[in-house]
Amino acid sequence: MLNLNAIYNTVMQEVPYQYALIQNLLSKEDSLELAASFPQEQFQLSAGEGYGYLWSQMFANHHDISVMPKFGDRWLERIVDGTLTSDLSSLSSIWCQLIKELWQPAYREALTAMSGLQLQDCAMVIGFRRYNIGHLHRPHTDEASKALTHMLYFNEYWPQDWGGCLRILKDAQPESVFQDIPPLSDTSVALVRSQNSWHMVTPVASSAQKSRLALRVTFFHQANQSV
Ligand SMILES: O=C(O)CCC(=O)C(=O)O
Numbered sequence: 091m092l093n094l095n096a097i098y099n100t101v102m103q104e105v106p107y108q109y110a111l112i113q114n115l116l117s118k119e120d121s122l123e124l125a126a127s128f129p130q131e132q133f134q135l136s137a138g139e140g141y142g143y144l145w146s147q148m149f150a151n152h153h154d155i156s157v158m159p160k161f162g163d164r165w166l167e168r169i170v171d172g173t174l175t176s177d178l179s180s181l182s183s184i185w186c187q188l189i190k191e192l193w194q195p196a197y198r199e200a201l202t203a204m205s206g207l208q209l210q211d212c213a214m215v216i217g218f219r220r221y222n223i224g225h226l227h228r229p230h231t232d233e234a235s236k237a238l239t240h241m242l243y244f245n246e247y248w249p250q251d252w253g254g255c256l257r258i259l260k261d262a263q264p265e266s267v268f269q270d271i272p273p274l275s276d277t278s279v280a281l282v283r284s285q286n287s288w289h290m291v292t293p294v295a296s297s298a299q300k301s302r303l304a305l306r307v308t309f310f311h312q313a314n315q316s317v
């Protein structure tokens with residue numbers, strides 16, 4: 091169901107840092123079906139100064155789950171409370187299918203070829219995000235433990251005036267716009283984490299008639315952490 095050629099045929103942007111807009115990774119039909127059964131329940135609010143969004147259960151394969159506790163006790167807690175799991179049974183069949191495909195080596199190989207990063211050695215965690223009216227994410231570069239994040243979006247319709255764009259920034263200032271990317275279902279974005287990989291999610295406007303739906307696939311470095 092993943093069109094990996096979409097990844098192989100994408101050239102990474104080098105300015106203002108390494109990121110890639112990968113289009114048509116999923117067919118229109120599959121995107122629509124995924125959007126229709128996007129999880130609705132058991133979302134928790136993560137909110138603080140300049141950020142607020144809903145997240146739910148996260149998924150990783152057995153091997154990757156076993157390495158996550160070395161990134162901190164909060165990951166052990168998530169395994170214990172079930173918010174990080176390999177159990178896909180809460181998901182619709184099309185979501186199970188997508189996540190199983192993301193767990194296949196071929197997906198990592200495609201992103202490895204595109205980015206030049208050794209993603210085979212990384213632990214991959216997949217999570218669902220919903221941004222409702224007022225939700226946002228202030229400028230940040232992502233944690234140093236991350237090598238690459240691949241965001242997949244699931245909104246069939248999302249006009250610019252609803253806000254909620256992934257904003258690629260030139261620096262830490264929210265006005266330093268390089269590109270605004272709306273969360274449309276033919277769009278995904280890979281961000282290579284670095285000291286200057288500044289990005290934000292612009293606030294979802296009060297006129298938005300839908301939630302901003304995203305799947306976040308994160309690759310964590312293992313090399314710089316000892317077990
Ligand atoms: O939702 C997005 O487009 C990006 C979210 C983000 O930057 C993050 O979760 O670190």
Ligand SMILES: [Fe+2]
Nearest residue numbers: 230231232289
């Ligand atoms: Fe981020």
